[in-house]
Amino acid sequence: MAEYEWQRIAREIEQEIAAGRIPRGGALPGIVRMAEQYGVADRTVRRALQDLRERGLIETLPHKGSFVVGLPEA
Template identity: 55%
Template structure:
């Protein structure tokens, strides 16, 4: 059983869609009503999920226009001190 909150599950599903390029950079996410119907969730769940995606840097919401993909999930963040994660690399 998945114990994550419904809005976190929805945000994770949309992030997976962004990662799989179902929603490409610049693409509009489905509207709130469409997400409610498609995922069987409440308006509050949809709004909280989109807020999470904004906090993750994946979407930007334009009032009266919708939410648009503006970032992509990082493939993998290198661990601190690794060659690619060293802030002093090349100094």
């Protein structure tokens, strides 16, 4: 099954969280920076972050950014 770009990005961020490279309470890079890093539009990054929020892995605070609040379920 093909994977959308936002799904790939969400999976990669989830792997970073699971490996402890982005610890609980750690901030994710900004949307523009992640869009440049992954070579996608900011809209694609926003969709990936939405998925991570819906799964309880991150929380986004207005004018502050996105932070890790949970770990992926084993």
